[in-house]
Amino acid sequence: MTATSTCRAPQRPAGVGAAEVLPAGRPWPLGASRRDGGLNLALWAPDATGAWLCVFDDAGRTEQACWRLQACTDGVWHGWLPLDAEASLVYGWRVDGPWDPARGHRHNPARVLLDPHAHEVVGAYAGDLERSLGHLDIDPSCLDPQDNADVALKARVRPQARVPAPMGSGPRVARPLHAWSDTVLCEVHLKGASRLHPDVPAELQGTYRGLSHPALLAHWRRLGVTTLSLLPLHARADEARLQRLGLSNYWGYSSIGFLAPEPRYASQPEQALDEVVAMVDELHAGGLEVVLDVVFNHSAETDEAGPTLSLRGLANRGYYRLDPARPSHYLNWTGCGNCLDLSQPRVLQLVLDSLRHWVQVIGVDGFRFDLAPILGRRADGVFDPHHAFFAAVLADPVLAGVKLIAEPWDLGPGGYQLGSFPPGWAEWNDQFRDTMRSWWLRGAGDRGVFVHRFAASSTQFHHSGRAPAASVNFITAHDGFTLRDLVSYDHKHNHLNGEHNRDGHHHNSSWNCGVEGPTVRADVLALRADLQRALLASLLLSQGTPMLLAGDELGHSQHGNNNAYCQDNPTTWLNWTGADAPLGSFVARLLTLRRAVPALRQPRWLRGTPDADGLVDVCWWHPQGRPLHDADWSDRHDRALGIWLCAPPAAEAGEDDDTPDGVLLLVNPDAQPREFRLPDGAWHAVLCSAVASDTDPAAGGVEPCPPLLKVPARCLQVLSTPATARRLARWPAWAHFSNVS
Structure with a gap:
């Protein structure tokens, strides 16, 4: 293996045998797939000069063998490995090629890389953070020759008999299929929902199976929610900065395995795939749809100083949008250090493969796309509602019938695109949020603006055959104050995040009702309760699709933290024992009224x-x-x-x-x-x-x-x-x- 660099090229790690060559196999499908009594392997790395399949022990710590792929077709390296149907395999990739950050190349064969099409991830990005960098920490222009095989993320192929049955097969529960006009979304963090629930067994609290426990199912049914919108479940890698502070990316917006479920949410990490499938089936049996928040706008590899975990070491110039003036740096239209480039066909293919996998194998009923304008940007960066991504999703027979929800803004040029997505899509309507907050809490707005938002924002959505349901109305979401905090704080209190309270939104249209934070004053508490109910009534009785933030019906507070993305603790875990029972009953009453009276959901x-x-x-x-x-x-x-x-x-x-x-x-x-x-x-x-x-x-x-x-x-x-x-x-x-x- 060699690397083009002024620095010393890495050598094969000690103990790994001579590189045998695998038979050619096929260049499709990408990833690892069983065929002809073995495993077909295909990896997109168009600028690479060589690719090696590295096999590890079950724990993913010890590299046991390494085989070179001899065939490369259209930038896809491919091979075939004999593998018994009852056998499993833990593997990673080494890719050789130019190391030239100034031209956008970041190949480093000393780095074991995660297959982007992995269905299961072994290991975690933690501990020896420096060895996950592709470059020297003191000189980002120079590759690091130190091997990271023992700490790298790996993929697991499970025995054929343990592959979950696809949706539509006999063992699986049928989808509830709620019409858009009947849909009531509830945004839920999987771990936070059950972590403190007293009726969920301790071993299931905060897990996939905890979310679908009968105690939580009964709660969702009583409320009248039809669809759980889950924060990201893709396998993730927490930012090194957060790990050094003892924190994590709790919300999950740091994806690295787009086809793999996050192992930390499983009661047993190696059972993550089984448990997420069982969770979806149990939610379906309870009449609930599952919408998954997906992050295809950026990856956990962050900026040019970030780790080399997968995409960066395979095809840095292909997966990411690089800064034309400085190709060693990334365009940062996401605020997370990088952004994926879906104008590249192979990147688009990865996204579509991921979506189909989560629908067909895991069984979800739709997706909420984080920073969705990124997905529709052409090669020149301009957002295009006729982009190949939108055409491909709507034309795909697997994806055409699922719920599609866009977060319609990013940090790129012309980044605010509310109402610009094509027919078949719904969109988070932040203007509904801002209008209703200002109306009730700030005494702002006239009848015209209130009615416009109440009637589903026709200026934005009444075109191209789109229905009122395209407006996903919300007062609160994971990003921002909870409902209780919205009426309890004038200012954000994010000090625990380690950023000196600089992070999070500065303008919240909130009102503390005269006292900042907790109080025992009866008049203030009564006013806060009145305002919460008025805001909920405005949300749940308006035209369009309502979205409730899980915990708002319980009176959950985050103590004024409006950016609790890194707080995996009781700040964000729902406090069931301290629930505001009358408020929950009021929400249930509102949603019963909405279901019973068609005039409220036309x-x-x-x-x-x-x-x-x-x-x-x-x-x-x-x-x-x-x-x-x-x-x-x-x-x-x-x-x-x-x-x-x-x-x-x-x-x-x-x-x-x-x-x-x-x-x-x-x-x-x-x-x-x-x-x-x-x-x-x-x-x-x-x-x-x-x-x-x-x-x-x-x-x-x-x-x-x-x-x-x-x-x-x-x-x-x-x-x-x-x-x-x-x-x-x-x-x-x-x-x-x-x-x-």
Whole structure:
């Protein structure tokens, strides 16, 4: 092995025998795949001058053999290794070629590299961090000849009989397949959800099987969530900086194995693949879809000073976008040191292979794509909604039917792309978040901006046949304050992150209600509770697709940390024993209302004009008792409004009442109560965000509301027509919440 460098080239490690040559095999599929009584191996390394398959003991510590691949086709090195169907194999790659960072080449045969198509990862990037660098720590331009075989990440091929059955086969549970208009997302960190749950056995807490434990399934079902949106589960490598501080990339946005599940979430690391498959099946059996957050915009190899773990040592110039002015450096449109280049066909292939694997083998139902504009950038860096990535996903028979959600921004040129993704995609709508926070907590915004976001942001999404569900509405997410902290802190408190509180968002549109952080003042606590309920009601009753942050329904606090990405501890683990039970009941009540009343989740855009049957789907109502006029929309001194929604009734077994569903949402963001003159007819109160307990009679009643109704301060109140009230009373989950008959 040789390397083009002014530094000494690394030599073959002692104890490894002469390099035997493997038969040619085939250049497809990439990775390791069983064929003809053996293992076909294919690795994309187009600038390499040689590639070696290195085999290790089961623990991945001792290199036992090394074989040279003799064949290279179109930049793919390939070979075939005899392997019994009942045998497993732990392996890594060594790749030789030019070491010339100034031209973007970073080959170093002293580095054992992880196969990008590994289905299972052995080992962890930890401990001897310096030996995972491809270069000398004191001189990044010079390669490091020190061998790292014992500490490098490896791939495992399992016995053929232990490969999970694919989705659609007999043993697997069928997908729930919730329609977009019925979907309610809940963003969940797999470990944090069960780590402190008292009913989950200790050995399962914080694991794949912990998330699907019956205690958690019962919680999701009670809430009315349909789809869990899980933070990344790809095998990851925590940044060296965090490890030196005793921290980790808890959120998981440091992927290195795009087809492999993270071993740390398994009760037994070598069982990670089995456990993640079992988790998905158990969630499906409980009626829950699984959407996986995926990070294809960058890798854990970070910037030019980062480690050489896989892609960098295989095809640095192919996988990554390099700085044209300094090819030894990376374009950093992600804020994480590098960004992958999906304008390269082989990089696109890796992404598609990963997506198909997680759908077919592991069984997930969709994906949320982190910093998604990166995926649609052409070779010149311009975002293109017609990019090959979008075309390939929508044309793929495996991927065409799954849920696709974009985080529609990155740090590249023209990085904010909300509403620009093609049909078939939904997008995180941060403008909904900002509007609702400012509306309730900062007294900002007029009726026009509130209604625009409530009605699913038509300016951004009503084009190209896209539906209201394309707007994924949220108030809080993993990145930022929790709901409890949003009403408890004016300022972020991220000191534990080791960055002197410089990290995290500086503008949160939060309000501490008069006291920063915890307090025993009853008036402050009552105000915070009212605001949390008003924000939740705005989220879960708006048009579009709502996304709840797991823990918000429990009143979980991160003590003002709005960037808890590295806090793998009780800061982020959900505190079930200290849960705010009335708040959880309120969320369940909101979602029962959303399911029961089709007007609250309409699959078509609101029009405000009669349809073919003469039904008007929405009327925007002034508290004085009339429809809103032109000047009313921009009046910042009077922001209260009513939203009168109608839709055909939901089809129910035995339902003989075809009266349209009608609800009236009364929104009072002011600090004082406000009187509303109601539209003509009988209206019944079914929900009030100012009511703390679901057993309080003020939450609903059998008597019609008076024509002039006083709505409490900072409150969203829901009224219904008598027919809708009767339908609600027949919903089992609603009966104990309301005495409407």
